Amino acid sequence: MPDQSTKLSSLIKVRPSGIRSIHVERDLQQPSLVSEYVFTAQARRTLARIVDGVADSAHARAWTLTGPYGSGKSYFGLFVMNLMGASQLAHAQALMELQKADPLLATRVQQLIGRNGARGLFPVPITGYRAPLQETLVRGLNQALQPLSSDTRMHQLLSDGPRIAGADSRALVVWLQDLLSVIAQPTLGYSGLLLLLDEMGKPLEHAAAHAANSDIYLLQELAEYASRSKQIPFVFMGILHQGFDRYAGNLDSGTQREWAKIQGRFEDISFQEPPDQQMRLLAGAIEHSDDQAMPAVRNHVSAYAHAAVASEWLPSLIRPEEFVGLCLNAYPLHPTAFVALPHLFKRLAQNERSIFAYLASQEPFGFQEFLQGHRTPETIRLSHLFDYLVANFQGRLYASLRARPLTETLERLNNGHSLSPLATDLIKSIGLLNWLGEVSPLQATEERLLAVVRSEEYTDDRIREALGSLQLRSLIVHRRFNRTYSIWQGSDVDVEQRIGEARQKLTGTFSLAQSVQEFLSPRPLVASRHSYQTGTIRYFEVRYVDHQIRDQLSLQTGGGASGLVLICLPTNYAEAEDFAQWAVDGAFPARGDLVVCVAERTARLTELVSELRCLQWVQDNTPELRDDPVARRELRTRAGMLETLIRNELDTALATNRLTNQTGSRWYHRGVALATVRGLSHVLSIICDELYPDTPRLWNELINRRVLSSQGAAARRNTSRPCWPAQASRPWASRDTRRNAACTKAC
Structure with a gap:
């Protein structure tokens, strides 16, 4: 059994399935991935909306799935393509997985696709890259349709691809209309087309960087055509990590409004799992490679988890016994940090990092760095998350006007002389909870703080004593009306209000x-x-x-x-x-x-x-x-x-x-x-x-300069001295200054 000197990095790994990124073009031909898909409530709700759109043309048929990296958007798109395309190798497996999770929805999908050899929607997976949008779409369509190129009409359509890539957006829409009529003919037998544009933000980034020569109006035309398609549905799904407005952030306000209008043609689905589901996914992504090491920490983690339940840290949609089991699986995360982590990334608007990127990255104060530098039974606590947040996101938070609680916390830490480690951990934990309090039910009450920092070294009495000391030093304050602690707001200037006044003055x-x-x-x-x-x-x-x-x-x-x-x-x-x-x-x-x-x-x-x-x-x-x-x-x-x-x-x-x-x-x-x-x-x-055609080539930095350096001046003085005889008195210095200067310059 490993002893207490064993590094966490040798005991804990992150499961590849938890951090593996999906490549929709390549992985569509990997049936095994469908059986590993975790069908969450969010996925069922989103799929139901898509099925409604395919079944009834009165519903939307153009969607954007917006959510953070690692939230499963691409994986969901891969599952939908296998589910709606009866010709796919993993279609039967996808239908079976849906049957387990939602039998009624599975029945609707079967009825929509039909039986007796019906082939469903033809899937077109496209991975976006930094290039014009039309070029990206034509390349992806041409690649996905190659297996059907033996059909005469399809072969003719594919031969028009290079011309369409360089034509206007209207030509591509007309080409898609012809394509739908071809795939719906009896020889091919598809009921429609499902186009999935993963990494849709890449073409948008290219369009934003080349605003003078790019036009994303094509997206509006595609969305409108999807809504107009009747008997042969054209379904468009775009996958984004953030909204259109974020990609257009560096453009002028007029162009931003135009982009917002185009995004309005799509029905946006926020693909964001609730915190309790994120906790389950997070616990499932952490693997303890040596089970014999767990008894050494199981008692600690179990005690921390029960204390968290008693201190109001238990999420409302998780039962106490399930919570304790999740905490054991999520070690080395302390139960309080385990609960806070989904809210932390929600506070970051979930578009700059994700929980799974945190697990896998080598960022300062991140998960992997903790594994490398700590040993059992140490845990990642709120103070560690505070350090991670400040080290990696401080500048972005200032730019988005969300950093005030963190700024006040850092100021208290910098000005708090001779702070003990316990006091430092308390200030960081209170500051983080103050920051998270705007988007979560987590508040810095005494009961919650006791659960946050309690350990064999820090008893409840010591923690209460440290809280009282911090209040006496005016580093924190206690709000009696809601029994919470907060960082003392040492700033009397409302910066945002003053900026508003400046805008009025400088009109x-x-x-x-x-x-x-x-x-x-x-x-x-x-x-x-x-x-x-x-x-x-x-x-x-x-x-x-x-x-x-x-x-x-x-x-x-x-x-x-x-x-x-x-x-x-x-x-x-x-x-x-x-x-x-x-x-x-x-x-x-x-x-x-x-x-x-x-x-x-x-x-x-x-x-x-x-x-x-x-x-x-x-x-x-x-x-x-x-x-x-x-x-x-x-x-x-x-x-x-x-x-x-x-x-x-x-x-x-x-x-x-x-x-x-x-x-x-x-x-x-x-x-x-x-x-x-x-x-x-x-x-x-x-x-x-x-x-300067006659410029001499003088590769000497002491000589070839406009202003003489101190070294050059010293060299000139030393080399010019031998030009004059040594005399006790130097009457020539005053009588013939010009001759002296000329000689010095020549030397």
């Missing part, structure tokens, strides 16, 4: 160029290849310009710069065309040291910079911030996140790595539009070659 137009120049000073652009070849570092100064400041713009370069790059930020199409004409006319054709860029995607940039201006207003007009470190930390984090988003937006809009008008910006030099080239640095090097 109206502003100079986008001036704001970007002020808040994010542009970095100079180096002509890399030219600088390397000549040994002389040459760079171009960057200035932003918009219509408000264009007439006051100076075209003179700053000291040391070899040229100037002007970034034009228009607010609409008319201004963009005006800037393009401005770059062709005027003084630009005669200036070889000027490069002009006209950005065409500035709506989102304007929104981000406007928000940054509001944060700066709060910083400048809130004197209370001086004595409020919590609010200052929140402002700093928000500003940092905004600055990162602005820089990313500028990089995307300008696309300096490859200059082409297909990337959302147009580039000009000497009044001529630049053709597609490798990147801006390449262009700047060519310009420097033209401007």
